Amino acid sequence: MRPRASVLVGFAIIAVYAAAALLGPLLSPYGEAEVVGDVWEPFSAAHPLGTDNLGRDMLSRLLWGASRTIGVALAATLLAFGIGMTLGYLAAVVGGWVDMILSRGIDTLMAIPTLIFALVVLAVLPPSVVILILVIAVLDSTRVFRLARAVAMDVVVMDFVEVARLRGERLGWIVFREVLPNTLPPLIAEFGLRFCFAFLFLSSLSFLGLGIQPPAADWGGMVRDNANAISFGLPIPLIPAAAIAILTIGVNLVVDWQLERSSGARRGVRP
């Protein structure tokens, strides 16, 4: 299947962001917390995206914030998939009591509104990037668990898994060689979606003041810091908001393509 133009746009967006995240501090004209001008200066040659509520260069803060925001979201999503997929497969393949205990535990966790849960935990624990990643990962892993368990359930009942069991294969082989390859496409698609959610969730936490702490730059926090500018008719808070939105769209374009491909692969087309 030839990728459509929209996919290429998606990949291009992701590439630009990846470059920004990796090279941001090198490319940025000013320091992260350096005050270089007046409050909310308009776009100019010195400050291509203007300045923020404390007179810091907006472009520099966006570039500094890229690695942190994307890094935290990516780490949290990876961890969420690590936890969610392991437990989900375990529940599906072993079944019985293991499944019961895991599933009900996850249900309990899901019954508590995510944001409230995160706010309580983050209010109690000392604010640090590691804690932030852990909280987002644990909350997100509940959704991953449900999906991993559901898709694995469909595969576990297949005769070829029974064949492996009858051969005497161990749990590891059954999970990684029989079940995993057949459940991967929907999970890869889900990874893209979950990454967006983690990214937005981090931004909302930062917006509420419980995410990444100032003066470190992150995009959600930057929206909050500059929110008042809207009342003066200034576009400043829309810039970090757009940075968040565009990455989300880019990732989703790729995810859609992956979903389409995986549904094709499931029809028996050579992967």
Add this chain to the structure above:
Amino acid sequence: MTLLLEIRDLHIEALGEEGNWQEIVKGVSLELEPARVLGLIGESGAGKSTIGLAALGYARHGCRLARGSIRLQGEELFGATPEKLRHIRGVRVCYVAQSAAAAFNPAHRLEDQVIEAAVQHGIMTPDEARAEARRLYTKLRLPKPELFGRRYPHQVSGGQLQRAMTVMAMVPRPDLIVFDEPTTALDVTTQIEVLAAIKEAIADEGMAAVYITHDLALVAQMAHRIMVLRDGLTVEVGPTEQILEAPREAYTRALVNVRRVQKPEKPRSGAAPLLEVRAVDAAYGTVPVLFDVSVALEAGRTVAVVGESGSGKSTLARVITGLLPPRSGEVRLDGRPLPSSLGDRSKDQLRRIQLVYQMPDVALNPRQKVEEIVGRVLSFYFGIEGAERRREVARLLEEVELPAVFVDRYPGELSGGQKQRICIARALAARPEVIICDEVTSALDVQVADAVLRLLLRLQEETGIAYLFITHDLATVKAIADDIVVMLEGRVVEQGPKSEILTPPHHPYTDLLLSSVPEMEVGWLDRVLRERAERKARGETVMEAADR
């Protein structure tokens, strides 16, 4: 006489994987007179269902009617407006699908669904339609016709549901009904009753029918004329008697003469049995499934376990393989008891009993190449790796009559018969002493199934493997078994050497099973029903289908 249905040079195309249109029906013409039955027969992929649906002016999703003409009583359906087609479908032409269980909406009562078409199209008032439905329930011998319609689909048996669907098609009093494999999902003993009911009803009501099936013996009972299809082309068309008795084309002759496989019964050696099931009781949770089942299998012989769905024959396989530990009783291999649960068995015990499944599609991991699928068994049991493993896999493929180049294929690139051969190669790779074949041929076309049976017999001659052959298909049993075990509702009804079981006097259930297998003979259905009635009249015990 005016023609009811006239299809001329019909071409139908399906959307291929690369987005191009491929012809699947390549210029088929047929004619049908009022109150006659035309049988469409062919293997899967022959285009018979596609043609059947075209009689409603319909093409499945992903298909289109490319060119040709479909005339119903002289009226052109090809290219007719959706509005016009809506007034024809469900009014003048009705359709009976293969799986009634999937075609009924489980959330509504049968009656509401049965009368829906007639009421929607304004042919009858709801009360008239209900009365008509009740009359037809009686005609199709459904139990308690006054109350039958009040039930939900899950509350009636598969055979009853299939008849309810026939009623649904008949209520609007159409001129033509298209039956698409209406009895394929049913057990043989149920099938015969449904067939008889359908046949009588369409004859009485003076309706015409297109009857689609892959089973020539079945269609011979139903149809006046038969059309043989292959790969979207007409092979031969003619009166039923001519097709059966004097087929003109080689392909038709092959269809008529299937089941050439015939194995002479091997005498019992009197040696101690290799595999022995002793007085096994088993249950799923609290639901008992097997009662005091004992079966013995000698090395190099074939025991066929026969029964209908729900007889517990597949459960027996699960007990033997250790997937379902029995409640009581034991399974012995080579005189030594096998641990009842899978986890307690040694690698070698697992190796010696292999299983081949009914559906090769789901028995092979679609993400593994053939080399991995078959080769894993070699690595796992014998530690064979690398180039040697690859050579050994290629040799096993040769053994099951597949080209060695298949080692690098994925299952998705193989046909159903080829996949089943891969499954057999995988079982052989373990060098087993017993292979349990669970309905291995029932998902395959007749000729492909035939070839797979031959292969199994050849392998048995060469290697002396013992087979436990689980099947509902008595033709297969006759072809390959040495011993037969007849099961009914979790119990062994009768068992013994093939010659003994197949010669009268039979146990009444064995008799019912044997006499329900359609034979390649015009008038077989009427003859069997007449014989059963006569014997009943004489006061002999005649079992009827349980119709669960």
